[in-house]
Amino acid sequence: MQARGTVIGRRKSTWGPWPAAALAAIAIALAATFRHYSVTASLLCLLAVSVVAQALGLRVGLLVMAGCALLLNELIFPLNPYLVASISTSAFVLVSSTFCLLQGRLPAAQRGESRALALVRLSQQLSQTSLEAEAWDVLSRHLQTEFGEHVIVKEGDRPSGFSHWYRFPEGKAQVGLRKAPEEEQLLEAFLLHSLQAIGRLRLAQQVRQAEITQAREKLYQALLDSISHDLRIPLVSITGALSALLDENFSNEPDARRDLLENALLEADQLRRLVDNLLQMTRLEAGALRVAKKPYDLWEVVTVVLDALAPQFVGRAVELEIPDELPLVPQDPILIGQVLRNLLDNALKYSPAGSEIRLEIRTFDDRIEVSVLDRGRGVTAEEERQVFEKFFRGQEPRVHGSGLGLSICEGLVAAHGGTIDLSPRVGGGLKVTFSLPLQEQPCPKS
């Protein structure tokens, strides 16, 4: 694009109307002269001149046409040839001046149009920005395109050569304009538009900040509620059991003691899991999760998790549908183990005793999919998205757990570049599937 404006018009004649006038005069003189010899010859002369004139871009073409018409008229209604000549010349001068005037105006009109277009383009691009920095980029680019070296955007010292300076409020940027009054208007229009856009973006940013603060406060509240309740419940059984052990009434009741102790141990484990979950959630929130990925066999993760869950799964089996050979998947096996554990734990908690729990693994070209299926109550359409929110628990009577499980799963899987979602099953129950890419993915920023 040209640096200097976008005016594309016809080449302005540098000699003004005089060459055209001379040619017209010659044409008319010729016509008048040859008129006696042959009308056709005269007409042909005029036509020839007219064509040449048009080719040269002179506006005399039209005039000569007018000359032809007058000549024709004269043939039918003969007049004094000198009168014809003078009328033609006057007509020519009139039309030529009009043309020149218009032509003089034309570039200006075209400039006006191109400025309007430039402003429209600027507005359009500004309306698509969502960050203040982007708006500044757009403005700078458009200033460069429309004004080239006549305009400069600078912070701090003002270089010489620029006569007008505009400063943006609440900022250090200044826009300088070289002395060129016709561009002042356009520049000011540009700057005004940009100012409005930037103002809008700043406001949007403030709204976003407020929303983030609000969400964070809501989370803190949920966290406090969770700590207050979920962490203290297990302590009841633990403290209770230990104090009972110290009591002489229990020293002769081995069965009762055993019962209390086993319960206390389970509760302590529950407490530990809760603390681990809260810690993991905090890490995810703070973007402080460390993912140590190595190519690992998912079978090993499955085995370790099933062994760890064995005490909870007494009386319930997990059916495995896993191919014998699995490809190595880049993963942090501890974190993926947590995901698997959370999902199996949920299946256990939310489905009736004796109902089926399945673990399926499927390999695809680019990813591996792990699914946990149960025959529990499933989720409603509304809950489908909600279940991934922190501290969300279903409508069920209060089940053990913080409500963080799925939210953490989502965070851990995302840290591997994978996805997780759930769907109800035909016949009742839930299927939760998470996928892991088979190729190393760059760790996404939280």
Place this chain on the structure above:
Amino acid sequence: MPKILIVDDEPSVRRFIRGCLQVAGFETSEAGSGHEALEALRREQLHCMVLDLGLPDIDGLEVTRRLRSWSSIPIVVVSLRDSEEEIVEALDAGADDYLVKPVGVKELLARLRAALRRSDTPSGETVFHSAGLTIDLAGREATSYGKPISLTPTEWDLVKVFLQNAGRVLTHAQLLERVWGPQYLEDLQLLRVNVSNLRRKLEPDSKRPIHIVTELAVGYRLRVYDPEPV
């Protein structure tokens, strides 16, 4: 009676470990920091150390390195969860095994005993018995639950390393280096394939191994059971 040094900056944790060890018949000594630990090791006659990795002054890894420069007594490192990298570092620096807090008494004693066994294994014993497994290194014979097993030379090398460290964890790097050599330190696929093959031959259910057990993100461990089948 073996005397065990308990190193942890938390008095309550030391108290718990002390209680467990003394009930099991061990003598104990305690240290609350890395410097205290090194001092105790120089001054006293100690047979084993339980070392917390989260010490306030010098970290457990450094203590391990320094001790290893002049002593080969068994070291069991203890750490909080989510520090598998730390654990692997300590193991590669010479620690014998690890525990993750909170730790149960059974596991604590099992690993300590396995670690102590290393230092007093008589050289004559080459037949390994554990649950349904019988492995004779010298005679190159192995049976799994009555069935004779034929192992490849590489698999024998791998078995040998496991037997020499029976009951103790071995990191991926340690296994790869000792069986294949230092240039194979990163070849997890190679190790995985061979362990998988070994499991298929030795384990009653290769998908739920009970002998060669996975230590996630750390390595593998050959469990030691009483000769009676589980």
